Amino acid sequence: MAETKKYLTMKERICFTVGAFGRSGIYTLMSMFTLVFFQNGAGLTLKQGTTIILIGRVFDALNDPVMGMIVDRTKSRWGKMRPYLLFAPIPIAITTIALFSAPFKEGSTAAFVWALVTYILWGVAFTIQDVPFWGLSSVITPLESERTSFISTARLGSTFGGILPALLVPILYQSNLGYTKGFFISGVIFALLGCGLSILIFFVSKERVPKMDHTPSFKETFVVLGKNRLLIIVIFAAILGSTMVTANQCADYIGNYIIIQNYTDFTQIFQDFLPGAQTTLVPNVDAAAAYDFWIPRGTIVTTLTVAIGVGMVPAMAIFPVLRKKFSLKQIYIGSALFGLVVHALCYVVMAKDVTKANIYVLWVFLFLMGLPLGIYNVITYALIADSVDYLEWKTGERQEGVCFAFQTFLSKVNAAVATFVFGQILDRTDFKAVDKSLVDNAGRQIFFQQSVDSQKMLLALVTIVPAIGFLLTIIPMFFNNYTGKVKEQAQKELEEKREKIMANSENQ
Numbered sequence: 450m451a452e453t454k455k456y457l458t459m460k461e462r463i464c465f466t467v468g469a470f471g472r473s474g475i476y477t478l479m480s481m482f483t484l485v486f487f488q489n490g491a492g493l494t495l496k497q498g499t500t501i502i503l504i505g506r507v508f509d510a511l512n513d514p515v516m517g518m519i520v521d522r523t524k525s526r527w528g529k530m531r532p533y534l535l536f537a538p539i540p541i542a543i544t545t546i547a548l549f550s551a552p553f554k555e556g557s558t559a560a561f562v563w564a565l566v567t568y569i570l571w572g573v574a575f576t577i578q579d580v581p582f583w584g585l586s587s588v589i590t591p592l593e594s595e596r597t598s599f600i601s602t603a604r605l606g607s608t609f610g611g612i613l614p615a616l617l618v619p620i621l622y623q624s625n626l627g628y629t630k631g632f633f634i635s636g637v638i639f640a641l642l643g644c645g646l647s648i649l650i651f652f653v654s655k656e657r658v659p660k661m662d663h664t665p666s667f668k669e670t671f672v673v674l675g676k677n678r679l680l681i682i683v684i685f686a687a688i689l690g691s692t693m694v695t696a697n698q699c700a701d702y703i704g705n706y707i708i709i710q711n712y713t714d715f716t717q718i719f720q721d722f723l724p725g726a727q728t729t730l731v732p733n734v735d736a737a738a739a740y741d742f743w744i745p746r747g748t749i750v751t752t753l754t755v756a757i758g759v760g761m762v763p764a765m766a767i768f769p770v771l772r773k774k775f776s777l778k779q780i781y782i783g784s785a786l787f788g789l790v791v792h793a794l795c796y797v798v799m800a801k802d803v804t805k806a807n808i809y810v811l812w813v814f815l816f817l818m819g820l821p822l823g824i825y826n827v828i829t830y831a832l833i834a835d836s837v838d839y840l841e842w843k844t845g846e847r848q849e850g851v852c853f854a855f856q857t858f859l860s861k862v863n864a865a866v867a868t869f870v871f872g873q874i875l876d877r878t879d880f881k882a883v884d885k886s887l888v889d890n891a892g893r894q895i896f897f898q899q900s901v902d903s904q905k906m907l908l909a910l911v912t913i914v915p916a917i918g919f920l921l922t923i924i925p926m927f928f929n930n931y932t933g934k935v936k937e938q939a940q941k942e943l944e945e946k947r948e949k950i951m952a953n954s955e956n957q
Contacts, residue, residue, distance in 0.1 A: 457599060459475050460653040465585070465599065466606035472582065473610030474639040475545055479571065480864040481611075481754070482632070483548070484872060485701050489883045490554025490628040491564055492768055495729050499872035501561070509858055510572060512606035512725045514748040516580045517854025528656035529850065530581035530588060535651045537578035538644035544571040545643075549636030551629050555885065576857060578647065583830060584853035585650070587837050591947050594939060596834055601768050604827045608761050614688040615754030619701070625745040625892035628885065658847075659947060676844055680836035680852055682925045686781075687829060690922025691866035693788065696818055696911040698867045702875075704750035705910055706899045707806050712742035715898045718889075727881070727897050734871055736889040744808075758810045760819020760932075761826060768827045776932040777835065778833025783830055784827040788821030789919040796912035802906045821919065830856060839931050840941040867918075871910050879902050 488499035523529040548567040553792070554560035586600050614635065641832030674680065696703075717739035720729040764784075771780050795814040799806055834854040841847040880903045887895040893915050899907075 451591075454592075455559070455595070456592065457595050458575055458653070459550040461589065461650070461655075462599065462602060464649040464653045466603050468606075468650045469580070470601040470610035471643040472578070473607040473643075473947060474601060474613050474706050475541065475643040476575070476610035478545070478614045478635060478639050479548070479575075480861075481578040481615065481698055483568070483703070484868050486549060486628065487564055489622075489885065490632045491551045491560050492557075492885065493561060493564060495558075495876040495882065498559055498564075499869045499876075500892060501565045501568055502865050502872075503869050504565065505572050506861050508569055509572050509576065509861050512576050513854040513858035513861075514851060515854075516576050517567060517848070517851035518583075518706075520581050520584060520854075521848050522525045523850075528588070530585045530656060531651050531654060533577055534585070535648065537574065538648045540574040540696045541578060542572045542640040542644040546633075546636045547571075547642035549632045549910040550827045551633075556766060572861070576854075578951045579857040580850060580854045582647070582650070583856060585654060586830065587834050587849040588656040590652060591658050591833075591944070594836075597772055598769050600830045600834070600841075601827050602764055604830065605765050608765060608823070608826065610694075612641075612755055612758040615700075615758070615957045616751045619704070620747045620854055623893065625893060627888070627892065628883075631645065658849075674840075674848070674851060677836055677852070679832070679839045679929060679931045680734065680855060682921070682929050683829065683832045683836060684855055685861065686922045687860060688866075689924065690785070690825075690918040691863045692870055692914045692918035693785075693804065693825065693867075693917070693922065694822065694863050695867040695871055695915045696815065697754070697794070697822060698864060699911055700753040701750050702759070702871075702907055703811075704753050706880075706897055707803065707904055707906055708753075708808050708811070709742075709746055709751050710904070711742065711804055711806060712740055713898075714739045714741065718895060719898075729820030730889075730895065734889045734895070735891070736893050737821065737891070749808075751806075752812065753815055756815035757819040760816040761823030762819075762901055764823025765827050771824075772831075776936075777828060777832055778926055778929045778932045780824060781832075781926050784821040784824040784828075785919045785923045785926075788818065789916050790914045791817045791821070792916035792919065796908060796916075798951040799908055799912070800905060803908055804901060807906075818915075826863070829859065835931060835936070838939065838943055842943055848900040865940075870914060874910060874914075875903075878906050879907075952957065 482499045483502065484495075484824070486496060487493045487501065493501075522528055522531070523532060525532050527535075544567060548564075548571045549565075551560065551563075553563055586596055590596055590599065617638070618631070618635045621635055622628045625632065626634065681747050682957060715727075715734075718736060719727045719729060720731055721727060725834055737746065744752065768780075775783070791814065794819070795811075798810065798814070833852055837852045840852065880899055881897040881899060882892060885894070885895060888896060
């Protein structure tokens, strides 16, 4: 029986997970800290920063599917996925370092153009690797059972890789390096680390799922994709639920302007310390002395991000176990409902007096928020892989590159929409952005005291807005009927078809 045969090697499992770890460091640096860098490192406004992110992601709307079609048409001695895993890391490293540099005057037109161009180029370079990297999971083994564990393990590695920049980056930019140098050093570190690790999978992997004899034209590809009902459902579910990831994307603001602010005595920083004033610093000001809490300022943001990550890890670890008892549809809807309740409850509890927000209670809620995000982090890849099989079952066409291109596109859309919504709403409040000229006697950045209304809005942006996303993402998934006996029958027919193709190829 095909189910008893094992295809994956231990080297493939380890190198794919290690590669996911390295790539996630780069992606998290970009998705979590780009808006912070644009505003505080490059001197751009919130509107400028969110506009750049939106433009970049709209460009990716065209870029990712095109890359998927290119992958599906690639013919080489290494297969159609693996060549890009060899050649993409160097452009990614270069554009990552360029993205987090600020060579022009803060807030200038040149600074805006540089940020826009490097952000788009980074997106192109990352897509060249991202599509075939995750697409490899659909061709490295024909067995769904192996594919599920392969993806789950890799997503665990990806989560741990995402925690690393959350640990290091805030420490660097809140030191006397400041935002500009701190982010540049971060860019260099994660560019080299991520690209060095992500190239390893090229040398140990093998593409095992048979290729189609017919390569469809670009027009045929779009016609066939229109018949991929499952992929369309996943796309709509992901887009509608984009704001689910807001808490993870914007932990920096919560850490600085709710937790750190609430433990800071601003009378020791500003002579005119009331919100709305704050123009004159106390002579020889020491920001660290004004802060009174046992956790260092530079690690507060880190603890918040880690709390979410710690919640994501067990969720991803138990996903293969859940998969044995429940369908992907059931797991998706159940985890989304859990996420909705947890985020809404967090707002109810914390908004009673946001000026006295308890970090220990917040840690618990962030851990619980991480659970559905961990499931989402894995299940979308499993659903996309299913959509590849669904398309082959319905049409006879197998287009891994294009289908997984939508997965990479959706992950970028999620981050972009969450950041855009966050920035645009926050820009309409009385929120006061960082003035880089205000530093203490050790060169550490001074943050303004925000009003209670701004603090409440920040809290709502990372609780109520994600809760709405969890609610909306459920709607399309109700229409997913590729589950249960329908899926079992499809998998059986596909396995019989692949066994015949592989048997014929061995006899030739």
